[in-house]
Structures are given as C-alpha cells and as structure tokens.
Amino acid sequence: MLTIRNIALGTAAPLMLAAAGAVHPHGLSRATASDWTQLHIALLPVFPLLTLGILVPLWHRPRPGLAGFATAVAWTGAFTYAAFYTGLDAVAGIAAGTAVEHAAGTANIEPIKHPLYDVGDSLGQLGAFALIIAVVATAVALFPKHGARVIPGIVVLLVAGWSFTDSHIFWPRGVWTMLGFALGFALLAAGTRRSKSIPRRA
Template sequence: MPTIRNIALVTAVPLLLAAAGLTHPTGLSRSTATDWTQLHIVLLPVFPLLAVGLLVPLWRRPRADLAGIATVAAWTGAFVYAAFYTGLDAVAGIGAGTAVEHAANGTDPRLLKRPLYHTADHLGHIGVYALICAVLATAVALMARHGVRVLPGTAVLLVAGWSFVDSHIFWPRGVWTMLGFALGFALLAWATSGPVSGSSSAAESAA
C-alpha cells in the first residue's frame, strides 16, 4: 500500500500538468489572452509541486555522509526550481496574458510579449536546470540505500528535464515531457519501496 500511495503522490502533479497542456493555447494573442491568463493563474500553485516527485522518496532525515549532503542538495535544487519556475509562470503566463488582453487597440502584442518572455525564459531556465541538478543529487542520495534500482527512473527524469527546458507544457512535446516526469517519478518511487542495500542497512543498524 505505501508503494501505491507514493506512486499516486508523485504522479498526480505531472499528470495534471499533462492534462492542462492539452488545453493550453498554442500561442498568446488577443483572442487567447483571457484563457492564457486564467490557465496560468490556476496552475500557479501546481508547477512548484512537480518537485514533490523527488521529495517523497527523499522523505527522511539526512545522515552525516555523502548521501545526506546529496539529500540537502536535492532539497535545495527543488526549492530553487519551485521559486524560479513560479516566476516564469507569473511573468510569461499571468503578466504577458494580462498585458495583451488589456492592450490598447492598434498595439502590436509582440511588443508587449517580447520583454516579458525574455525575462521569463531566464527565470524558467534557472528553475529547470536546478530541477535537473536536484534529480542528479536525488540519485546520489538514494543509491546509497537502494543501489542501481534508482537508475532507470533517474534516466527518464533527466530526459524529461532536458525537454522541459524549452517545452513548458505545450502540446505535443510539453505534454509528453510531463508524462515522462510521471513515469520517472513512478519508477523512482517503486525503486525506493524495496529493501535497502545490505551495506546501508548494516550501517544504519550500527548507528
């Protein structure tokens, strides 16, 4: 049961984002500005929760060793992702959508969007690269307890993370990216549900 619960916890957000990507406007214009803005308002608290997929398998007090240091690094990367990707969502989603929706007649929407997109891209890139670093740190932290079982999920998450750099949740690649996160998180949750490795178990028993 804990395995099923954890898989449900770590896949809920990427699956929700994948579903949202199916309705995400493909571009921002006067005709799509209202939907664009409202969707990003709804998703504002959702995007940061993507990091839950890493926090659930890491949910224990870090030890004073390499695995513990990697755990803290993963937590830090997850926090940076949550903060900076929220910035992208607010600037390119809510800010740009509101600006285009209320622009004066005759104003070229591209002139309004371009500087906002430029800033948002920088924020988003910092956030996604931090998430990729968090994935790597999570793998280091979990391998001490679960061995190579964590590698398939890590590999899937790294591919999804690289795609996330410029795919957002736009159909089709963004949706597939979110499904990739769901698969990677599920594999990681499954891998960490088994018994810990012998060396780690002995070390913890002696502690």
C-alpha cells in the same frame, strides 16, 4: 500501500500539467489572452508540486555523509526550481496574458509580450536546470540504500528534465515531457520501496 501512495503523490502534478498542456493555447494573442491568463493562474500552485516526486523518496534520508549532503543539494535544487519556475508562470503567463488582454485595440502586442517572454524564459530555464541538479543529487542520495533500482527512474527523469528546459507544457513535446516526469517519479517510487539495505562488502 506506501508505494502506491508515493506513486500517487509523485505523479499527480505532472499528470495535471500534461492535461493542462493538451489544452494550453498555442500562442498568445488578443483572442487567447484571457484563457492564457486564467490557465496560468490555475497552474500557479501546481508547478511547484512537481518536486514531490523527488521529495517524497528523500523523506527521512540520513543526514551524515555524502547521502546527507546530496539530500541537502536535492532539496535546495527543488526549492530553486519551485521559486524560479513560478516566476516564469507569473511573468510569461499571468503578466503577459493580462498585458495583451488589456492592450489598446490598435497597439502592436509584440513589443508588449516579448520582453515578458524573455524575462520569464530566463527564470524558467534557471528553474528547470535546478530541477535537473535536484534529480542528479537525488540519485546520489538514494543509491547507497537502494542501488541500481533507482537508475531507471533517474534516467527517465533526466531525459524529461532536459526536455523541460525549453518545452514548458506546450503540446506535443511539453505534454510528453510531463508524462515522462510522471513515469520517472513512478519508477523512482517503486525503486525506493521499503527494503533491506544493500549489504556492504567486508
């Protein structure tokens, strides 16, 4: 039951983001501005929850040694992702959508939205790379106890994390990226289910 709960906690956010990506407007225009803004407002609390798939397996990790240090790095990376990717959502999502929606009817919207895109993309990339660092640190923290069983989940998460650096949740690649995160977190939860520690060699 604990494994099922951990899988549910880890996959909920990426599955919600995948569903949102399937209906995400393909571009920001006056016609789509309201939907663009409202969707990003709704997703504002969801993007940070993507880190649950990492934080749940790391809960109660031992503090001493390399595993403890890696856990601290993973938590820091997860926090950095949550902070900076929320910035992307706020700037390139909510702010850009609001600005375009309320721009004068004759105004050229390109100079309005692209500076916001540039700032938002910079924040988002920083957050996405921080998430990759968190995944690598999670592997280091979990491997001493769980061994090779964490590798399938970590590999899937690294592929999804790399795709996330420039795909956001846009259809089609962004949606597949979120489904990749869901699969990776499920595999990681299954690989870290309660078990005996790997015996050490004499």
